[in-house]
Amino acid sequence: MAIKDVVVPQLSESVSEATLMTWKKKPGDAIKEDEILIEVETDKVVLEVPAPASGVLTEIVKADGSLVTSGEPIARIDTEGKGAAAATPAPKAEAAAPAAAAAAPAAAASAPAAGSASTAASPAAAKIMADSNVDPSSVSGTGRGGRVTKGDAVSASESGAKPAAAASAAPAQVSLDGRPEQRVPMSRLRARVAERLLQSQQENAILTTFNEVNMQAVINLRNQYKEKFEKEHGVKLGFMSFFVKAAVAALKKYPVVNASVDGKDIIYHGYFDIGIAVGSPRGLVVPVLRNADQLSIAEIEKQIAEFGKRAGEGKLTIEEMTGGTFSISNGGVFGSMLSTPIINPPQSAILGVHATKERAVVEKGQIVIRPINYLALSYDHRIIDGREAVLALVAMKDALEDPQRLLLDL
Numbered sequence: 001m002a003i004k005d006v007v008v009p010q011l012s013e014s015v016s017e018a019t020l021m022t023w024k025k026k027p028g029d030a031i032k033e034d035e036i037l038i039e040v041e042t043d044k045v046v047l048e049v050p051a052p053a054s055g056v057l058t059e060i061v062k063a064d065g066s067l068v069t070s071g072e073p074i075a076r077i078d079t080e081g082k083g084a085a086a087a088t089p090a091p092k093a094e095a096a097a098p099a100a101a102a103a104a105p106a107a108a109a110s111a112p113a114a115g116s117a118s119t120a121a122s123p124a125a126a127k128i129m130a131d132s133n134v135d136p137s138s139v140s141g142t143g144r145g146g147r148v149t150k151g152d153a154v155s156a157s158e159s160g161a162k163p164a165a166a167a168s169a170a171p172a173q174v175s176l177d178g179r180p181e182q183r184v185p186m187s188r189l190r191a192r193v194a195e196r197l198l199q200s201q202q203e204n205a206i207l208t209t210f211n212e213v214n215m216q217a218v219i220n221l222r223n224q225y226k227e228k229f230e231k232e233h234g235v236k237l238g239f240m241s242f243f244v245k246a247a248v249a250a251l252k253k254y255p256v257v258n259a260s261v262d263g264k265d266i267i268y269h270g271y272f273d274i275g276i277a278v279g280s281p282r283g284l285v286v287p288v289l290r291n292a293d294q295l296s297i298a299e300i301e302k303q304i305a306e307f308g309k310r311a312g313e314g315k316l317t318i319e320e321m322t323g324g325t326f327s328i329s330n331g332g333v334f335g336s337m338l339s340t341p342i343i344n345p346p347q348s349a350i351l352g353v354h355a356t357k358e359r360a361v362v363e364k365g366q367i368v369i370r371p372i373n374y375l376a377l378s379y380d381h382r383i384i385d386g387r388e389a390v391l392a393l394v395a396m397k398d399a400l401e402d403p404q405r406l407l408l409d410l
């Protein structure tokens with residue numbers, strides 16, 4: 001018997017531990033090299049753990065919900081395929097693991113019932129199937145190696161695939177006099193988001209300044225070139241790239257808005273790494289556009305599109321969501337008119353973008369209709385004075401209302 005350990009992938013320096021989600025195989029099952037055996041959830045991303053070799057899974061060392069660290073053995077494979085230890089049962093999750101019950105419900109719900117097919121599913125697909133009460137074993141995967149993709153899950157939910165068994169429902173579901181309640185533990189990501197938001201509100205002196213921007217010039221520019229742009233670059237010309245460019249232009253003029261606090265020191269960053277808040281099946285994530293000042297409009301659009309796609313699939317890496325000197329949150333895609341975004345520590349400011357709507361405004365004494373977007377800049381008043389915050393937001397407004405000046409670095 002030749003034994004090969006399955007180990008936890010390398011985690012980043014900022015992540016000390018992770019939680020095992022749901023095993024997709026059981027002891028005695030034949031497996032192929034690179035087949036996904038389980039997913040590991042950190043407070044930032046979900047990482048897939050592939051089989052390091054083909055053979056038979058002989059032992060599961062760490063059960064669903066266990067806390068694990070980088071390089072820790074979690075299972076063993078007999079690469080000769082003999083499976084002598086196939087009868088070894090999976091251990092119970094360690095009682096000392098406080099986050100054991102916090103393994104993502106969506107992934108847990110995606111595990112097939114005993115005796116059914118064990119089909120791997122992406123985190124996004126697992127979430128969709130769980131929300132739609134679809135039995136994962138009844139869904140055929142079209143992805144690589146039969147993997148269930150997000151598209152497969154959407155099709156199954158719309159076509160009324162076989163409902164998941166009641167036993168696979170989220171835990172702690174009770175009914176009080178016909179009024180049902182369901183208690184679901186937070187995932188590690190959701191718990192970490194909650195922790196960071198509270199930290200931000202407790203440690204920063206947050207103020208928000210607002211302004212309105214006439215988006216007509218950007219809309220005209222986009223309408224004029226969007227078809228040629230997509231044909232040339234293979235990506236749609238959206239609005240977010242203009243907001244990124246406008247933000248960078250303002251940050252260059254007012255560097256303190258791009259700074260951060262470290263104890264009693266202010267760190268002025270000589271680069272512009274812009275975090276873009278993106279919704280994912282697991283919650284809000286903020287991948288970072290590195291050196292955004294050096295990126296073209298096309299490069300920004302391509303990276304944002306890629307971030308959105310991979311966020312939906314749970315494929316963003318820890319490194320892609322680490323760092324950042326300033327963030328942009330676009331609640332407008334969900335229809336938000338106005339909000340006060342919370343700063344993403346250790347950054348000192350964040351721009352909130354909202355839905356562009358036709359509104360009545362006064363120009364030269366006349367009431368006219370213009371496509372207006374309300375911008376909100378939340379900032380840490382400990383290091384950013386109102387003057388710098390207001391002027392930075394005005395600089396963004398000016399750049400958006402006259403986008404040609406972005407090309408001339410004015």
